[in-house]
Amino acid sequence: MRRIVHMTQKEFRQVFRDKPMVAIIFAVPIVQLFILAFAITTEVKHTKLMVVDYDRSTVSKDLVLAFVHTDRFDLAGHTTDLREVREGMRGWEVQMGLVIPAGFGADLVRGLKPQVQVVSDGVDGNSSGIATGYAHGILAGFGADYAAVQDSGAPPAGLSSVRMEERMWYNPDLSSQQFMVPGIVVVLLTILPMMLSAMSLVKEKEIGTMEQLSVTPLRKHQLLAGKLIPFLFLSYVELAIVTTVAVLIFRIPMNGSYMLLALLALLYLFATLGLGIFISTITRSQQQAMFVAWFFMVFMIMMSGFFIPIENMPPVLQKLTHLNTMRYFMSIIRDIFQKGSSLPFLLRDVVPLAAFGLTIFSVSVLAFRKRVG
Amino acid sequence: MTAPETRGIQITNFRKLYGKTEAVKEVSLSVERGELFGLIGPDGAGKTTLMRAVCTLLVPDGGTVLVQGRDAARDIAAVRARLGYMPQRFSLYQDLTVEQNLRFFADLFQVRQKEREGRLEELYRFSRLGPFKKRRAGALSGGMRQKLALSCALVHTPETLVLDEPTTGVDPVSRHEFWEILRAIQKEGTTILVSTAYLDEADRCDRVALMHEGRIVAVGTPEEIKAGFRHVLYRLAGRDARELRRFFSGLPQVHSTQLFGDAVHVVFAKKPGQSDWEEWRHALEGKLEHWSPERPSVEDVFLELIGSGR
Numbered sequence: 214m215r216r217i218v219h220m221t222q223k224e225f226r227q228v229f230r231d232k233p234m235v236a237i238i239f240a241v242p243i244v245q246l247f248i249l250a251f252a253i254t255t256e257v258k259h260t261k262l263m264v265v266d267y268d269r270s271t272v273s274k275d276l277v278l279a280f281v282h283t284d285r286f287d288l289a290g291h292t293t294d295l296r297e298v299r300e301g302m303r304g305w306e307v308q309m310g311l312v313i314p315a316g317f318g319a320d321l322v323r324g325l326k327p328q329v330q331v332v333s334d335g336v337d338g339n340s341s342g343i344a345t346g347y348a349h350g351i352l353a354g355f356g357a358d359y360a361a362v363q364d365s366g367a368p369p370a371g372l373s374s375v376r377m378e379e380r381m382w383y384n385p386d387l388s389s390q391q392f393m394v395p396g397i398v399v400v401l402l403t404i405l406p407m408m409l410s411a412m413s414l415v416k417e418k419e420i421g422t423m424e425q426l427s428v429t430p431l432r433k434h435q436l437l438a439g440k441l442i443p444f445l446f447l448s449y450v451e452l453a454i455v456t457t458v459a460v461l462i463f464r465i466p467m468n469g470s471y472m473l474l475a476l477l478a479l480l481y482l483f484a485t486l487g488l489g490i491f492i493s494t495i496t497r498s499q500q501q502a503m504f505v506a507w508f509f510m511v512f513m514i515m516m517s518g519f520f521i522p523i524e525n526m527p528p529v530l531q532k533l534t535h536l537n538t539m540r541y542f543m544s545i546i547r548d549i550f551q552k553g554s555s556l557p558f559l560l561r562d563v564v565p566l567a568a569f570g571l572t573i574f575s576v577s578v579l580a581f582r583k584r585v586g
Numbered sequence: 587m588t589a590p591e592t593r594g595i596q597i598t599n600f601r602k603l604y605g606k607t608e609a610v611k612e613v614s615l616s617v618e619r620g621e622l623f624g625l626i627g628p629d630g631a632g633k634t635t636l637m638r639a640v641c642t643l644l645v646p647d648g649g650t651v652l653v654q655g656r657d658a659a660r661d662i663a664a665v666r667a668r669l670g671y672m673p674q675r676f677s678l679y680q681d682l683t684v685e686q687n688l689r690f691f692a693d694l695f696q697v698r699q700k701e702r703e704g705r706l707e708e709l710y711r712f713s714r715l716g717p718f719k720k721r722r723a724g725a726l727s728g729g730m731r732q733k734l735a736l737s738c739a740l741v742h743t744p745e746t747l748v749l750d751e752p753t754t755g756v757d758p759v760s761r762h763e764f765w766e767i768l769r770a771i772q773k774e775g776t777t778i779l780v781s782t783a784y785l786d787e788a789d790r791c792d793r794v795a796l797m798h799e800g801r802i803v804a805v806g807t808p809e810e811i812k813a814g815f816r817h818v819l820y821r822l823a824g825r826d827a828r829e830l831r832r833f834f835s836g837l838p839q840v841h842s843t844q845l846f847g848d849a850v851h852v853v854f855a856k857k858p859g860q861s862d863w864e865e866w867r868h869a870l871e872g873k874l875e876h877w878s879p880e881r882p883s884v885e886d887v888f889l890e891l892i893g894s895g896r
Contacts (some may be wrong), residue, residue: 215693215696219693223682343636422677422678422679423677424675425691426641428671429691430694432694
């Protein structure tokens with residue numbers, strides 16, 4: 214037990230002696246959090262809209278205002294020629310065209326169902342789909358408001374008698390930060406323990422100190438415990454920092470229990486520290502370890518539902534994501550943050566996470582060899 | 587000769603394979619307690635393999651290794667607790683200070699608190715690293731690094747000390763100092779097994795084993811080794827050493843020749859007579875000015891044993 218303490222103490226000394234390392238551990242996560250949180254967004258804002266107004270009535274002007282008053286659309290220009298929309302799209306100056314036919318205003322006043330045309334640049338299918346959805350919402354709202362103003366009596370026959378009321382639960386503003394930031398926490402809790410533990414173990418091999426340690430009475434479990442405890446500790450420090458930033462600066466509502474989060478993070482850290490040990494058993498230099506860790510990380514992030522929804526993947530890949538421990542922790546952390554889920558609701562993810570975490574960890578510990586030759 | 591159980595190190599019929607290559611072939615060797623024993627041979631002779639087996643770092647493919655009577659393949663923990671090992675490559679924490687390195691190894695070996703300070707003082711004294719306590723190991727010179735590595739291997743006062751080429755790449759002054767330190771450690775009663783690729787360092791050991799291609803080709807005190815020289819060595823001097831060498835290497839009774847600075851070492855199969863010398867001096871037209879019998883060095887014996895140097 215005393216040896217574990219000495220090993221841990223030595224490891225901490227080495228980590229804090231290495232100033233760039235300290236910077237990597239504490240500053241980089243926060244920088245990453247800020248950059249990623251703003252960069253990775255699934256919201257579509259400021260779509261460049263060109264209006265082709267053949268009607269030129271007060272009604273059509275009101276309609277255009279209804280679009281422009283939101284931050285979802287920016288007016289890119291007016292025209293009377295549909296070809297200009299085409300040109301604009303080619304030059305990336307226009308993303309959507311709104312064509313208002315002649316007589317639109319008059320038809321609406323008469324309670325008919327006038328049609329408008331929305332032309333969207335489909336190159337980025339995802340964004341154009343979302344923007345078209347927004348346009349649909351604005352048009353429906355505009356029609357309803359107009360009808361209400363026109364006659365406060367019976368509901369207008371023209372507009373649909375079945376109306377959809379949208380309520381987004383847990384994330385009413387559909388803020389993508391609310392979804393992404395907890396995900397980034399997971400990514401950071403992967404990088405630090407996996408990469409640092411792998412590199413610190415391989416470093417002992419690389420500089421030959423493993424050989425020196427081998428002839429001491431230090432046992433394998435003491436060596437590993439001494440190596441991993443500092444990184445476990447640092448991972449929790451990082452979890453605390455990043456969660457604080459998420460809650461205080463990004464205003465991500467934390468609806469669940471911090472204790473539960475910390476407890477389940479331990480399961481995930483078993484998996485990532487285990488992977489770190491595993492990487493150190495198959496590599497000989499820190500450089501190799503970094504490459505292998507990078508490979509694992511890209512796979513884990515891609516297959517975790519971090520920004521590519523698992524439901525959108527082909528069935529084979531969807532099955533493959535079940536091998537990815539990050540997938541489980543990703544959905545656990547989002548559930549805890551946004552839905553405030555308690556343990557019974559999380560078991561679907563907690564059970565496989567625990568199984569994978571402990572398996573990876575024990576297999577790696579068994580595979581780890583202190584003797585080098 | 588003592589019984590095998592009471593010897594410092596007893597290696598019996600040791601074999602080690604790496605894949606299909608036999609790194610060490612059926613080697614037997616015994617080192618007495620308190621002896622300074624040298625393992626001498628070129629790179630790839632199998633010295634490191636043998637030493638790592640003594641340090642419990644590899645399992646033999648045949649034979650046994652006893653360290654102070656304990657089996658190095660079975661009684662691993664007990665052997666390690668009483669053994670100090672200094673690997674060939676500098677392998678301490680370069681980002682920790684001299685003192686932190688020493689204390690870390692003292693911690694791992696669980697050196698008792700009351701003995702520790704005294705031991706550290708002792709180590710600082712003979713290694714003269716005291717003034718550099720706070721310096722990072724990575725910032726030490728080559729000679730000082732070796733002394734620190736040695737100090738770390740000695741921090742728990744081991745019965746047996748194993749050093750793998752400790753003087754390789756160290757300047758001559760530090761090398762000399764290092765051997766003096768080894769002698770001082772030996773006086774504490776420590777059994778020392780040290781390897782070197784410098785054949786001239788053989789003279790600094792009590793006994794040596796010459797290793798070549800996984801075998802031991804000779805064992806004994808440096809004097810015994812030299813006495814085993816079967817040929818006759820002469821040192822020749824003259825105006826043109828290269829010309830002298832060319833001339834003598836062409837003679838049938840000459841076994842081998844070697845340039846030694848301005849002189850030439852010539853190994854004859856049997857002692858040449860006075861008439862031979864007169865004849866050669868005449869043939870060389872006065873270029874041969876001086877000749878005298880030379881005591882063979884361990885290097886000469888080694889080259890003779892492995893049959894090269896012609």
